[in-house]
Amino acid sequence: MREVAIIGVGMTKFGELWDQSIRDMFAEAGLKAMENAKVDKIDALYVGAMSSGLYAYQEHLGSLMADYLGQVGVPAVRVESACASGGQAVRLGFMDVASGMHDIVLVGGVEKMWDVEDGTFVLATAADQEYEVYNGVTFPGLYAMIARAYMDRYGLTREELAQVPIKNHKHAVNNPNAQYPFEIDLKQVLNSSMVADPLRLLDCSPITDGAACLILCPLDRAKEFTDKYVKIRGVGVASGPIALHDHKDLTRLEAVHLAAQRAYQMAGVSPNDIDFAEVHDCFSIAEIVVAEELGFFEYGTAGKAIAEGQATYGGKVVINSSGGLKAKGHPVGATGVAQLIEAYLQLTNQAGKRQVPNARLGLTQNMGGSGGSCVIHILEGM
Amino acid sequence: MANSQRYTREIPHRYRLEAQKFPSGFVSLSRRYCDPISGKKEFEKINLKGTGKILTYTIIHVTSDQFKLLTPYAVAIIETDEGARVTAMITDTKFEDLKIGARVEFVFRKIMEEGASGIINYGYKAKVVE
Amino acid sequence: MIGIVGYGAYVPIYRIKSSTIANQWGDDPASIEKGLMLLEKTVPGPDEDTITIAIAAAKNALKRARIDPQKIGAVYIGSESHPYAVKPSGTVLIDALGIGPHVHVADFEFACKAGSEAMFVAYSHVKSGNMDYAMGIGADTSQGAPGDALEYSASAGGSAFIFGRENVVAEVLYTHSFTTDTADFWRREYQMYPRHGGRFTGEPAYFKHILGCGRALLEKSGMKPEDFQYAVFHMPNGRFPLKAGKELGFKQEQMNEGWIVNIMGNTYSGSSITGLTAILDVAKPGDKIFMVSFGSGAGSDGFIFQVTDKILEVQNLAPKTREMLNTPHKVYLDYGKYVAYRKKIHFNEY
Numbered sequence: 137m138r139e140v141a142i143i144g145v146g147m148t149k150f151g152e153l154w155d156q157s158i159r160d161m162f163a164e165a166g167l168k169a170m171e172n173a174k175v176d177k178i179d180a181l182y183v184g185a186m187s188s189g190l191y192a193y194q195e196h197l198g199s200l201m202a203d204y205l206g207q208v209g210v211p212a213v214r215v216e217s218a219c220a221s222g223g224q225a226v227r228l229g230f231m232d233v234a235s236g237m238h239d240i241v242l243v244g245g246v247e248k249m250w251d252v253e254d255g256t257f258v259l260a261t262a263a264d265q266e267y268e269v270y271n272g273v274t275f276p277g278l279y280a281m282i283a284r285a286y287m288d289r290y291g292l293t294r295e296e297l298a299q300v301p302i303k304n305h306k307h308a309v310n311n312p313n314a315q316y317p318f319e320i321d322l323k324q325v326l327n328s329s330m331v332a333d334p335l336r337l338l339d340c341s342p343i344t345d346g347a348a349c350l351i352l353c354p355l356d357r358a359k360e361f362t363d364k365y366v367k368i369r370g371v372g373v374a375s376g377p378i379a380l381h382d383h384k385d386l387t388r389l390e391a392v393h394l395a396a397q398r399a400y401q402m403a404g405v406s407p408n409d410i411d412f413a414e415v416h417d418c419f420s421i422a423e424i425v426v427a428e429e430l431g432f433f434e435y436g437t438a439g440k441a442i443a444e445g446q447a448t449y450g451g452k453v454v455i456n457s458s459g460g461l462k463a464k465g466h467p468v469g470a471t472g473v474a475q476l477i478e479a480y481l482q483l484t485n486q487a488g489k490r491q492v493p494n495a496r497l498g499l500t501q502n503m504g505g506s507g508g509s510c511v512i513h514i515l516e517g518m
Numbered sequence: 519m520a521n522s523q524r525y526t527r528e529i530p531h532r533y534r535l536e537a538q539k540f541p542s543g544f545v546s547l548s549r550r551y552c553d554p555i556s557g558k559k560e561f562e563k564i565n566l567k568g569t570g571k572i573l574t575y576t577i578i579h580v581t582s583d584q585f586k587l588l589t590p591y592a593v594a595i596i597e598t599d600e601g602a603r604v605t606a607m608i609t610d611t612k613f614e615d616l617k618i619g620a621r622v623e624f625v626f627r628k629i630m631e632e633g634a635s636g637i638i639n640y641g642y643k644a645k646v647v648e
Numbered sequence: 649m650i651g652i653v654g655y656g657a658y659v660p661i662y663r664i665k666s667s668t669i670a671n672q673w674g675d676d677p678a679s680i681e682k683g684l685m686l687l688e689k690t691v692p693g694p695d696e697d698t699i700t701i702a703i704a705a706a707k708n709a710l711k712r713a714r715i716d717p718q719k720i721g722a723v724y725i726g727s728e729s730h731p732y733a734v735k736p737s738g739t740v741l742i743d744a745l746g747i748g749p750h751v752h753v754a755d756f757e758f759a760c761k762a763g764s765e766a767m768f769v770a771y772s773h774v775k776s777g778n779m780d781y782a783m784g785i786g787a788d789t790s791q792g793a794p795g796d797a798l799e800y801s802a803s804a805g806g807s808a809f810i811f812g813r814e815n816v817v818a819e820v821l822y823t824h825s826f827t828t829d830t831a832d833f834w835r836r837e838y839q840m841y842p843r844h845g846g847r848f849t850g851e852p853a854y855f856k857h858i859l860g861c862g863r864a865l866l867e868k869s870g871m872k873p874e875d876f877q878y879a880v881f882h883m884p885n886g887r888f889p890l891k892a893g894k895e896l897g898f899k900q901e902q903m904n905e906g907w908i909v910n911i912m913g914n915t916y917s918g919s920s921i922t923g924l925t926a927i928l929d930v931a932k933p934g935d936k937i938f939m940v941s942f943g944s945g946a947g948s949d950g951f952i953f954q955v956t957d958k959i960l961e962v963q964n965l966a967p968k969t970r971e972m973l974n975t976p977h978k979v980y981l982d983y984g985k986y987v988a989y990r991k992k993i994h995f996n997e998y
Contacts, residue, residue: 254582256580257584267604267605268605271605271606271607271642272578272588272591272593274578274580274582277578277581277593280578281576281593285574288618330590331579331580332577332578332579333579335576377554379548380595381595381603381604382603386574386595529743587995588694609695626703626704627696628695628697628700633997634997638697638732640699643695
């Protein structure tokens with residue numbers, strides 16, 4: 137297998153993009169990425185989106201986006217893995233290049249979430265329709281049940297849980313593309329409206345429109361295009377049971393653990409080597425459980441560790457320097473790709489005020505449903 | 519959208535808690551072709567008794583349109599006495615009686631209506647019992 | 649010997665007090681409680697309807713009958729609030745309880761006597777030798793128009809009876825029906841609430857049929873009111889059944905046990921028959937029970953039962969009616985929650 141590099145990135149702002157349709161956003165992000173990488177032709181296209189059919193009544197995104205990027209004729213396909221659609225698109229693009237099949241591959245993700253009224257219904261399609269959603273479970277409800285089980289077993293407090301969104305908002309202040317680039321405090325979190333007990337509004341990532349794209353190419357050709365490139369050193373993917381109730385341990389996300397082992401093994405590194413990580417904080421509790429599954433903290437301790445500053449600048453590992461899903465925004469299909477964009481910016485010293493000092497190894501973790509799928513990439517600065 | 523096929527097809531587990539017991543010990547209310555871990559296809563057909571305990575729960579305040587009129591309502595992941603894991607809405611129970619470990623009993627209730635002119639869908643819910 | 653082999657009732661846990669409704673409409677709570685003799689009534693929860701109630705009652709009946717559901721040859725649910733205008737309630741029940749598919753199912757209606765007539769037909773199937781077991785059920789979640797007198801009584805609940813000839817707990821000795829065309833209470837298609845003839849619903853309707861049926865039943869059986877330990881009549885309010893019973897010659901003590909309307913309300917097709925289950929819960933072997941239902945339109949079905957010693961084996965096998973009515977878990981609703989649960993207000997359609 138060849139080694140693969142990221143040679144350019146592009147994304148829209150994340151937020152309520154009333155004036156932009158699904159194709160507008162992807163075209164903006166894709167063309168920006170191509171310009172950033174200084175390419176005007178691509179060899180293949182992978183588009184990640186969770187539910188373009190229900191949100192925008194539009195499937196067949198591979199064809200649509202190839203058309204709108206001016207690349208009609210290229211092999212193109214839409215990739216879906218609920219909220220891990222973006223990460224899975226990157227991984228398929230990676231394999232395309234690594235296998236030697238194609239050289240310049242554009243991978244991107246997009247979601248147009250603000251066009252529908254009943255977003256809860258669409259998001260619930262990531263869960264088990266027949267045995268979870270039919271009985272009234274919502275997506276936040278699933279994570280709320282994980283939170284309750286975790287809090288009951290480990291004694292995590294409501295205040296500790298709140299430190300995750302507080303930290304992520306603080307990070308987002310320095311992210312010009314973030315949906316909510318402002319700080320929040322404990323009082324605001326605890327007073328925000330209840331979504332699914334114990335998760336409140338400010339524990340939950342928002343509804344966001346947005347698109348994010350990357351250009352991949354073989355590592356040994358990267359210098360033809362740019363001197364700002366990073367290497368994808370490890371990839372790990374795993375699936376988990378579709379229904380939360382089939383998790384043996386309701387306080388764990390096994391798929392994350394499995395994917396992490398695979399990624400660390402391929403990269404030849406361990407959790408302690410990671411300088412920063414973009415993790416899938418769809419809900420505050422998710423970041424806590426994921427941080428443990430990634431090996432950053434012992435099981436049952438991540439909540440306290442994060443509350444004590446171990447996941448921010450100066451701590452053990454900077455988690456979600458971009459602001460995470462909570463403050464940067466979570467256009468579902470785009471998120472996985474946006475995580476890699478943040479890693480790319482950090483590793484090429486382009487993260488501005490939120491730069492992680494001496495960043496050499498970064499990890500991105502993208503997850504679908506209640507741990508039904510997980511894609512992890514480990515990136516190295518060159 | 520009314521869906522006659524789904525309504526009819528899903529009756530065995532929705533109405534009678536028909537489940538499958540696999541040799542590995544895995545008990546599934548969801549109709550499966552094979553054991554999710556071992557991939558083995560042999561199983562025994564059983565009907566769950568309808569009793570169990572709460573493993574975790576939440577109270578939902580924000581939900582999709584078809585359940586809007588019920589909020590706030592609780593849902594729970596329940597382990598039945600046969601060892602099956604089931605996600606169910608909680609009914610006829612005060613929120614303060616919800617606890618991890620509480621005993622529950624399944625009852626037959628209306629789940630939702632496919633709009634004012636569509637099919638009324640029924641299924642199982644759980645209530646906390648002493 | 650042919651009779652009831654299993655019986656069961658179900659009432660929801662929600663209640664609303666007559667005083668809550670009275671305060672809403674500016675009526676005097678005390679005169680409702682004294683005049684109609686109604687204290688509170690049952691309200692179906694938002695996830696309950698006639699079908700779920702019938703199924704809960706039938707489950708209790710099966711617990712007491714202790715038979716293989718597959719042996720039941722016919723299932724009839726009588727109601728005036730079947731969830732569908734066209735699609736049977738009975739078919740949902742048989743699939744839920746593992747009865748059938750080799751079974752006869754039909755839904756019955758006849759205002760408040762749809763339950764007793766389902767029982768009559770089920771009983772007749774067994775008596776005629778058509779089948780070994782048959783089930784008749786009466787269940788309702790009927791609506792009273794806001795501000796109307798019926799709002800105090802229209803409630804939710806139901807009972808199920810399995811008839812057979814083995815292990816009979818209450819033998820059917822005699823039956824009689826009395827029916828005429830009487831327009832005392834009706835509801836036209838597409839109308840949400842019923843209408844009624846006011847005071848006409850009394851003498852010319854309720855009393856004419858209950859007394860007509862009751863007297864004929866006594867004559868047919870050659871029995872006298874004193875021969876009975878219990879009597880129960882259709883209960884549209886607290887006052888009517890006691891008056892009818894006294895006119896037939898029964899005493900208050902005979903009617904007390906089955907008189908549950910003051911805390912249940914009028915469960916329409918479930919009314920007299922749920923009173924019957926309350927009696928069966930405490931009856932002793934040898935007791936004789938006199939029951940006459942009434943359905944507007946109008947008609948009455950009368951039954952004379954004699955309890956056998958098998959009753960003692962089954963009373964405790966399922967929840968008892970007065971226990972359900974007096975459960976510590978009951979939840980009182982305010983008027984706003986009540987109208988929301990009863991969907992008397994317009995909601996947005998999605």
